[in-house]
Amino acid sequence: MNSLDAGAGPAMNTEEGGARPVVVGADGSESSLAAVRIATREAAWRQLPLRIVHAFIWPLMHVKMGPSEAGPQEGGLRHDAERTLAAAAAVAREADPSVSVLTDLVTGAPSPVLLRAARDAELLVIGDRGLGGFTGLLVGSVAVQCTAHGRTPVLVVRGERRDEGPVVVGVDGSPDSVRTIEAAFEEAAMRDTEVLAVHSWSRAGGHGHGEHHDHKHDAATVAQEEGHLLEDALAAVRKDYPDVKVREHLLRGRPAKVLVELSKQAQLVVVGAHGRGGFTGLLLGSVSHQVLHHADSPVLVIPRTEGRAPS
Numbered sequence: 001m002n003s004l005d006a007g008a009g010p011a012m013n014t015e016e017g018g019a020r021p022v023v024v025g026a027d028g029s030e031s032s033l034a035a036v037r038i039a040t041r042e043a044a045w046r047q048l049p050l051r052i053v054h055a056f057i058w059p060l061m062h063v064k065m066g067p068s069e070a071g072p073q074e075g076g077l078r079h080d081a082e083r084t085l086a087a088a089a090a091v092a093r094e095a096d097p098s099v100s101v102l103t104d105l106v107t108g109a110p111s112p113v114l115l116r117a118a119r120d121a122e123l124l125v126i127g128d129r130g131l132g133g134f135t136g137l138l139v140g141s142v143a144v145q146c147t148a149h150g151r152t153p154v155l156v157v158r159g160e161r162r163d164e165g166p167v168v169v170g171v172d173g174s175p176d177s178v179r180t181i182e183a184a185f186e187e188a189a190m191r192d193t194e195v196l197a198v199h200s201w202s203r204a205g206g207h208g209h210g211e212h213h214d215h216k217h218d219a220a221t222v223a224q225e226e227g228h229l230l231e232d233a234l235a236a237v238r239k240d241y242p243d244v245k246v247r248e249h250l251l252r253g254r255p256a257k258v259l260v261e262l263s264k265q266a267q268l269v270v271v272g273a274h275g276r277g278g279f280t281g282l283l284l285g286s287v288s289h290q291v292l293h294h295a296d297s298p299v300l301v302i303p304r305t306e307g308r309a310p311s
Helices: 030-046 077-095 110-118 141-149 177-191 219-238 255-265 286-294
Strands: 002-004 022-025 050-056 101-107 123-127 154-157 167-170 195-201 246-252 268-272 299-302
Touching: 022 030, 022 110, 030 050, 030 077, 030 123, 030 154, 050 077, 050 110, 077 101, 101 110, 110 123, 110 141, 123 141, 141 154, 141 286, 167 177, 167 255, 177 195, 177 219, 177 268, 177 299, 195 219, 195 255, 219 246, 246 255, 255 268, 255 286, 268 286, 286 299
Parallel strands: 002 101, 022 050, 022 123, 050 101, 123 154, 167 195, 167 268, 195 246, 268 299
Antiparallel strands: 154 299
């Protein structure tokens, strides 16, 4: 199924009776094709269709879409875009023929198009770098904007793609932490691997949720308190995933640095878009921002419950 110039409206109905698809952005880059492969696997695990979206920006610039008078009939920007989608669909079908693949050529800039497509999606998957990105950037602007503004979980395909290793999740005890932990357990169950639940703190007095820590709190006492925070955060989710093994990793250190280091052995790192202690004006928390830019594995960013996507 192929929808051309469908605008940036809601996702297409699927042949699975309106099931929320896994959406992946495709622009012809190697990064986006890697994202298509991983998105296909995510769709297969969830038994959902895969919707491959290509943002077709050229009509907005009022340039000629068709072939030139002197060129071949198969030339032109529109045909190039259609070939990009066809190539991505071929990669998806090769990765898993059982997955229903939909393609959609949508007029608009990449970030707004993908954010709108993701509104009715179960998951948005994007590569960390697309075509035309500045080589000095650690992660592309589309990935940053989609993780900062999205209301749907966003899987950014970056670093090493591993079939072994844990799903690492950062736990900070914030109100949205349960949703982040749930996503990590779900991914671990689908991957048949363990969850490595990480809680770290950098202050001498612990996580510091506004309460006073006096100088009598030695390192052992603080570690015990932080351990209780981690256990309490996990308790609400563990009972729903009895077959998923969990390891707890508790240590003093900068959370982002710890998660980036652990990403070197992980299949996936899961973080919340905005954790405890962040400035309310920021759309993406400092920890998730740093992990997104420096992780050595794919990163799944879970949006804030109160997050809003741009209209």
